[in-house]
Amino acid sequence: MSVKTDAYVVFGNPIAHSKSPLIHGLFAHQTKQAMSYQTYLAPLDQFAVSVQGFMQLGGCGANVTVPFKLEAFDLAQTLSERAQVAGAVNTLLFRDGQIIGDNTDGAGLVRDITVNLRRSLQGARVLLLGAGGAARGALLPLLQQLPAQLCIANRSVEKAETLCALAASFEIDDVQLSVLSLDALAQGGVGQFDVIINATSASLQQESVMIASDVFASDCLAYDMMYGDVATPFMRMAQSAGAQTADGLGMLVEQAAEAFYLWRGVRPDTALVLAQLRGDRQA
Ligand code: NDP
Numbered sequence: 001m002s003v004k005t006d007a008y009v010v011f012g013n014p015i016a017h018s019k020s021p022l023i024h025g026l027f028a029h030q031t032k033q034a035m036s037y038q039t040y041l042a043p044l045d046q047f048a049v050s051v052q053g054f055m056q057l058g059g060c061g062a063n064v065t066v067p068f069k070l071e072a073f074d075l076a077q078t079l080s081e082r083a084q085v086a087g088a089v090n091t092l093l094f095r096d097g098q099i100i101g102d103n104t105d106g107a108g109l110v111r112d113i114t115v116n117l118r119r120s121l122q123g124a125r126v127l128l129l130g131a132g133g134a135a136r137g138a139l140l141p142l143l144q145q146l147p148a149q150l151c152i153a154n155r156s157v158e159k160a161e162t163l164c165a166l167a168a169s170f171e172i173d174d175v176q177l178s179v180l181s182l183d184a185l186a187q188g189g190v191g192q193f194d195v196i197i198n199a200t201s202a203s204l205q206q207e208s209v210m211i212a213s214d215v216f217a218s219d220c221l222a223y224d225m226m227y228g229d230v231a232t233p234f235m236r237m238a239q240s241a242g243a244q245t246a247d248g249l250g251m252l253v254e255q256a257a258e259a260f261y262l263w264r265g266v267r268p269d270t271a272l273v274l275a276q277l278r279g280d281r282q283a
Pocket of ligand 1: 105129130154155200203204205226227252253
C-alpha cells in the first residue's frame with residue numbers, strides 16, 4: 001500500500017538558509033502528520049509560474065518569504081483580513097484549485113511576546129520601529145491586544161504617518177496612536193515605552209536605530225524581529241539601557257505554527273521546537 005504524503009514548500013530567493021523545513025519537520029514529527037516540507041528556490045521573475053507548477057504537481061500549500069510576499073498578495077484569489085491589512089502574504093492555502101493568501105507574521109509576533117515571553121500587551125505603551133512589510137503586518141494583531149499606546153517611528157517619517165493613519169482606520173478605541181522621528185528617539189525626552197519592537201531591517205546591516213536610554217521604561221521588553229546566532233546591535237543597545245531583550249526566532253516559530261494549523265488543523269507545541277532551535281544554536 002502506498003501512502004500519499006502531502007507536500008508543502010517555502011518559496012523564496014535566496015532560500016537555502018531557511019529554517020522553515022526544520023521547523024515544519026519538527027512540527028510534523030511531533031503531531032504525527034504525514035507530510036513533506038522543502039525549500040523552493042523560485043527564479044526572481046517566475047514566482048507565479050512556480051506556484052502554479054507546484055499546485056499542478058499536487059502541492060497542498062506553501063509559505064512565502066523574501067522577496068515574494070507582495071507578489072503572493074497579488075497572486076491570491078482570496079485574502080484573509082490580516083493579509084489584506086498587511087498588504088502581503090506569507091502563507092498560501094490551495095483549495096479546489098483556488099489560491100488563498102494569509103499572513104501569519106503578526107499573529108506569530110504577538111504570540112511570542114504574550115505567550116512565550118509572558119508579557120501582556122494590554123494597557124502597555126508600545127513603540128514600533130519601522131514602517132515596512134513586517135511593521136505593517138504587525139499593526140492589526142498588536143492593536144487587537146489593546147495597548148494603551150502605539151507609537152510608530154521610522155527613518156522616513158511619512159511612511160510612519162501612513163501606517164499610523166492605517167492604524168486609526170481600524171477604529172480600535174482607547175489606543176493612543178502617535179508618530180515619532182528617529183531623531184526625537186535618539187534625543188530622548190519623548191516618554192517611556194514598556195515594549196519596543198524593532199521591525200526595521202537595520203540589524204541586517206549590523207546597524208541599530210538609536211534610542212535614548214530614558215525611552216526604555218523600567219522592565220522594558222526590547223524585541224528585535226531579526227534573529228541570528230548573537231545579539232543584534234538593537235538588542236545590545238537595549239541591554240545597556242537595562243531592558244530585557246528577545247530576538248525574532250520565537251516569532252519565526254510561531255508564524256510557522258499558525259501556518260501549520262491553517263494547513264493541518266493541528267496546533268504543534270511550539271515551546272519544544274523553540275527550545276530545540278535555541279539549543280542547536282548554542283551547540
Ligand atoms: P522592509 O524592507 O519592508 O522594511 C524595512 C524597514 O526598515 C523600513 O521601515 C526601513 O525604513 C527600515 N530601515 C532599513 N534600514 C534602516 C536603517 N539602517 N536604519 C533605520 N531604519 C532602517 O523589511 P521587512 O519589514 O520585511 O523586514 C523588517 C525586519 O523584520 C527584517 O529584519 C526581517 O528579517 C524581520 N522579519 C522577521 C520575521 C520573523 O519571523 N522573525 C518575519 C518578517 C520579517 P525606510 O522606510 O525609511 O526605508
